[in-house]
Amino acid sequence: MTYLLLSMEEAYFAGYNDREFDTYGTETTPINQIFGGYIRTEVTCLECGTVSTTFQQCQDFSLDIKHVSTLDDALEDYFSPERLDEGGDYSCRRCNKKVVATKKFSLEKDPQVLCIQLKRYVVLLLDIIHFCIIHSLKDRLEGIKE
Numbered sequence: 001m002t003y004l005l006l007s008m009e010e011a012y013f014a015g016y017n018d019r020e021f022d023t024y025g026t027e028t029t030p031i032n033q034i035f036g037g038y039i040r041t042e043v044t045c046l047e048c049g050t051v052s053t054t055f056q057q058c059q060d061f062s063l064d065i066k067h068v069s070t071l072d073d074a075l076e077d078y079f080s081p082e083r084l085d086e087g088g089d090y091s092c093r094r095c096n097k098k099v100v101a102t103k104k105f106s107l108e109k110d111p112q113v114l115c116i117q118l119k120r121y122v123v124l125l126l127d128i129i130h131f132c133i134i135h136s137l138k139d140r141l142e143g144i145k146e
């Protein structure tokens with residue numbers, strides 16, 4: 001599905017020959033208007049409480065299903081806070097050093113069509129299954145979204 005979306009975007013941009021697009025232009029293509037959404041990432045410093053918020057455009061979710069048995073559990077796991085331990089890569093701007101923090105994703109803007117990539121690993125074999133779920137999943141995400 002990812003390759004299909006990339007090919008559709010390439011075909012769209014090919015219609016504009018060598019014209020350059022800024023971030024807004026690339027994020028508002030007809031393909032992104034259908035499949036694009038925005039993820040909010042909040043990283044909270046556990047020493048001073050400073051929250052760093054960023055937004056990222058996305059066209060699919062890559063869900064780990066190694067330890068879950070339902071799609072709901074995989075989505076809940078994806079949107080659960082993750083602890084970034086001391087000695088990791090996160091540096092707090094206020095503390096001006098590497099700190100322990102939590103990182104949490106939430107859905108800022110839902111895509112009209114949500115594509116989910118399920119990742120399951122068996123020994124050294126990577127098996128990726130794509131599902132494209134149209135709007136019916138939106139109600140489930142509403143419960144997870146803050």
Ligand SMILES: [Zn+2]
Nearest residue numbers: 045048092095
């Ligand atoms: Zn801090």
